[in-house]
Amino acid sequence: MKEDSLIIGISIGVVIGVLLAIVTLICLRYHKHSQIGNSSSRRAAALPIRANGADSGMILSDSTIDPESPVKAGRNGMPFQIEGFKRNNVVSASGIPEYSFKDLQKATCNFTTLIGQGAFGPVYKAQMTTGQTVAVKVLATDSKQGEKEFQSEVMLLGRLHHRNLVNLVGYCAEKGRNILIYVYMSKGNLASHLYCENHGPLSWDLRVHIALDVARGLEYLHDGAVPSIIHRDIKSSNILLDDSMIARVIGFPIRIGCRFWTFKREIVDGHAVNIQGTFGYLDPEYISTRTFTNKSDVYSYGVLLFELIAGRNPQQGLLEYVELAALNNEGKVGWEEIVDARLEGKLDVRELNEVASLAYKCINRGPRKRPAMRDIVQVLSRILKLRHKKRHHRKSLSATTDDVSLDMDASEMRTPVSERHQREESVDSTDTCEV
Numbered sequence: 001m002k003e004d005s006l007i008i009g010i011s012i013g014v015v016i017g018v019l020l021a022i023v024t025l026i027c028l029r030y031h032k033h034s035q036i037g038n039s040s041s042r043r044a045a046a047l048p049i050r051a052n053g054a055d056s057g058m059i060l061s062d063s064t065i066d067p068e069s070p071v072k073a074g075r076n077g078m079p080f081q082i083e084g085f086k087r088n089n090v091v092s093a094s095g096i097p098e099y100s101f102k103d104l105q106k107a108t109c110n111f112t113t114l115i116g117q118g119a120f121g122p123v124y125k126a127q128m129t130t131g132q133t134v135a136v137k138v139l140a141t142d143s144k145q146g147e148k149e150f151q152s153e154v155m156l157l158g159r160l161h162h163r164n165l166v167n168l169v170g171y172c173a174e175k176g177r178n179i180l181i182y183v184y185m186s187k188g189n190l191a192s193h194l195y196c197e198n199h200g201p202l203s204w205d206l207r208v209h210i211a212l213d214v215a216r217g218l219e220y221l222h223d224g225a226v227p228s229i230i231h232r233d234i235k236s237s238n239i240l241l242d243d244s245m246i247a248r249v250i251g252f253p254i255r256i257g258c259r260f261w262t263f264k265r266e267i268v269d270g271h272a273v274n275i276q277g278t279f280g281y282l283d284p285e286y287i288s289t290r291t292f293t294n295k296s297d298v299y300s301y302g303v304l305l306f307e308l309i310a311g312r313n314p315q316q317g318l319l320e321y322v323e324l325a326a327l328n329n330e331g332k333v334g335w336e337e338i339v340d341a342r343l344e345g346k347l348d349v350r351e352l353n354e355v356a357s358l359a360y361k362c363i364n365r366g367p368r369k370r371p372a373m374r375d376i377v378q379v380l381s382r383i384l385k386l387r388h389k390k391r392h393h394r395k396s397l398s399a400t401t402d403d404v405s406l407d408m409d410a411s412e413m414r415t416p417v418s419e420r421h422q423r424e425e426s427v428d429s430t431d432t433c434e435v
């Protein structure tokens, strides 16, 4: 009897032991799985981005990749490279491909195709073997230091996708060289359109569209990107125009180590200082506090708006000119006196006064009194919607006279039909702001 109870006791003990072992094994496997899940979601959460300013907080899907980007989605959702450059490897988190220096040398005819010169190095036009044209920006450095930081900045920049930003499509970080590859903007920068005689004057219509494009790009950086990005160097040479004259912002800050690549030596109030940004566009608040905020971008944007209105360089007394005009009109109406003479008066005065008083609010010395980029987008969208409605209305009236062309105003006639058509479509299809 005693023996029987001993056997039963041992059997129960063994069964319990086996059961415990099975439960422990299951628990271990489950824990491992949940850890894998967590680590990938953590990785994903490290650099979230909201698509086109929408407050979704989601990771960009492959569908948001710019059509001009050489990065395409593979079957497994991982990016792969279209033919052209040889790919060294792919930074999978951003999908930005790395190119070899040799490939870039070939594509730029040994760096002879210079198209621009920034404070931090030259920009070359490059031709891929597929026929795609890109812009290659060589950042001035001969040090291997900062390669990791450069790659992490590339990852961050590579996640920014918006139709009003010049998208990064590749990079090279070989042998201490830091090279960025961007979509090529065939119509060059806004400054050259405003100041070079070999470009015809930009119509008023187009200037307002460009203002809205830039505002949308900045709104995305401030409210759409996570973490939010302050541009720090808004100016007309950092606004590039594509084939359809759609404006895109370039020149985001690159941080290498503890300094920003965009630091420059400028003369401010007669003293040489290391600053970010460009003289003429600099927020006075930044000059005194050395702290950049979103409202510093708003200030520079306001200067850019006045530059579009007056066709004058901010480094040559634009704001003094504006302040003089504002003395007479209290910043509200009567801005006609500062309008670019190249427009020959061909503009809508109501639109002018609305845009100029918006610009005047942006350059308020008190950052808190300046509007946010999202407010600016709303005001400009409303102006363009109104314009569109008015023209539509006039066209339908004049259709009855059998001569639509007589109804065109002078500024419309100055804009090529294809350009006007593309731009008007863009108002219809992208105006999501309800006003």
Ligand SMILES: Nc1ncnc2c1ncn2[C@@H]1O[C@H](COP(=O)(O)OP(=O)(O)OP(=O)(O)O)[C@@H](O)[C@H]1O
Residues within 6 Å of the ligand: 115, 116, 117, 118, 119, 120, 121, 122, 123, 135, 137, 166, 182, 183, 184, 185, 186, 188, 189, 233, 237, 238, 240, 250, 251
């Ligand atoms: N993607 C591009 N497509 C076409 N042209 C470009 C492109 N990127 C730059 N450029 C040309 O090269 C010029 C210099 O560009 P870059 O961004 O290096 O300097 P920047 O911002 O104008 O000056 P800084 O470095 O002083 O701020 C631009 O103004 C533009 O004319």
